[in-house]
Amino acid sequence: MFTFDFVENKEKLLAYWKLLYPDVSNRLLTDFLKSVEFLHSAEISDKTDVTWYKDAVVYSLYVDLFNEDLPGLTNKLEYLEDLGVTCLWLLPVLDSPMRDAGFDIRDYLDIRPELVPEAFPAFLEEAHRRNIRVIFDIAINHTSDQHPWFREAVKSTSNPYRQYYIWSKDTTLYQKARIIFKGIETSNWEACGEEYYFHRFFSFQPDLNYHNPEVLFSMCRNLLYWQHMGVDGFRADAIPYLWKEENTDCENLTNTHVAVKFFRALLDHVKPGTLLLAEACQKPAEVVSYLGEGDECHAAYHFPLMPRIFKSIAMQSGKPIEETLSENFTPTIPENCQWFTFLRCHDELSLELVYVSEEERKYIHDQYCHQPLWNFRMGEGISARLSELMERDPRKILLACSIILTLPGTPVIYYGDEFGKTNDEAYYHEMITMTGKDDTRFLVRGRINWSQVGEALSNPSSLENQVYGKLRKMLRTRSLYKVFGRGKISFREMKGTSGGSLLAFRREYGDQKLIIIHNMTSQPISLDLRPEILSGREILDHDNVKTIEAYGFRWIEI
Secondary structure, three states, X not given: OEEOOHHHHHHHHHHHHHXXXXXXXXXXXXXXXXXXXXXXXXXXXXXXXXXXXXXXXXXXXXXXXXXXXXXXXXXXXXXXXXXXXXXXXXXXXXXXXXXXXXXXXOEEEEEOHHHOHHHHHHHHHHHHHOOOEEEEEEEOOEOOOOOHHHHHHOOOOOOHHHHHEOEEOOOOOOOOOOOOOEOOEOOOEEEEXXXXXXXXXXXXXXXXXXXXXXXXXXXXXXXHHHHHHOOOEEEEEOHHHOOOOOOOOOOOOHHHHHHHHHHHHHHHHHOOOOEEEEOXXXXXHHHHHOOXXXXXXXXXXXXXXXXXXXXXXXXXXXXXXXXXXXXXXXXXXXXXXXXXXXXXXXXXXXXXOOOOOHHHHHHHHHHHOXXXXXXXXXXXXXXXXXXXXXXXXXXXXXXXXXHHHHOOOEEEEEOOHHXXXXXXXXXXXXXXXXXXXXXXXXXXXXXXXXHHHHHHHOOOOOHHHHHHHHHHHHHHHHOOOOHHHHOEEEEEOOOOOOOXXXXXXXXXXXXXXXXXXXXXXXXXXXXXXXXXXXXXXXXXXXXXXXEEOOOOXXXXXX
């Protein structure tokens, strides 16, 4: 057994407190820590892997859209385990009026009633029995306007909960803060009575006021509650926007990082290894800052890599991927931290100009926005499923999956992508009626009809069958090699090829050494391989190593 030093954690928390609230008594912090001391776990087994997230294959899903409710999800755990999934990321499950797919939280301490919240403990137990970890979304920047805090806040200006949010008599504050939902919202301020409240996302999602220490404590209690229930980690939604200051863009401010360090120190104190995942749609240098020195978030999404995978496939060249992962573009991260790789920001193919250039954005949009309906945020995103983006070509779908499974990081599979699920226009129109917002991301959600999927998977010529069988093989093979989640990467030029037509690299960790080769082109390529590669073992069981088919790939152990 080994012990995590409570005194050291307490000193960290006090230091962060003084940075956030220099004019507030330390007694307030002391009283808060005493109130949560009963949760403290002083010892954990020395066999506990606190970096489990490095070896995970993550599968993200909306519980109701995947299979109705938590009992339905529990019934599908065998399917997910067989697929090769080792971590479930539950997209918003907390109580919500569902105007923003659950990111508008009404109650942080309860699950939506239609998901059958009383089934959550049994679901967690069964997932853990199958060695599947569970993380879920928690929006820490804002609430629903139906949250009890906000309902109290609007009663009077003297109500204590008024200070949980940001109010102004006019809309002149925070003018440098960009409007994130361009084309949907026109302002970051919403009128309410004689004042306005501040919001960065939808107008029904008022931002929290972290200048008030009670907001920090309340959010800590929310995290600790679910950690105590057995949840393995949290995706911290909208993390760059927590702290606001006038005359700034209200993004990535110093005290935002201090607040996140506070959350991390508290979670580590109670149960080390509880994942804190940063959802920061920023450039790599900014994203890396949310990892701190290994003392902030454990992991972050590599947002710039995702669109450049699509760019590479459209260009039939691996060069954009190589350039993105070069040291000049992607900074080194702390040893205990990890990138999460994915093929969409769980909904749209995001093209925010904070991590792609205007030229890149236009090129990718032109190549992949095959229908005007898919346009999101005035060109800064494409609302389409992976199979739709790839024009339902199983070769391109599997090529993209192979890339995220073999590059450094932890891969995320979006529900339904494993069998080529397509856009759901009926669900999109249903949600417009419900929410009153024309949010094209609803195209990318939609329900799974498991009886239809079963029929399709039994047909060898179907898109579903072609994608599912090969992706399942890749996921299960990947789980046998720690090199994918932990190893170094070095890109290689293959003899006889140029211009990035082959995306080839070596992965190495301990005694595991692999050569990965992707044909980025629409034509087969003959390979002039070195003897060490020819004598290696193709671990996906492809028969021909010397010739690689159009959009094909090889994983070779040497």
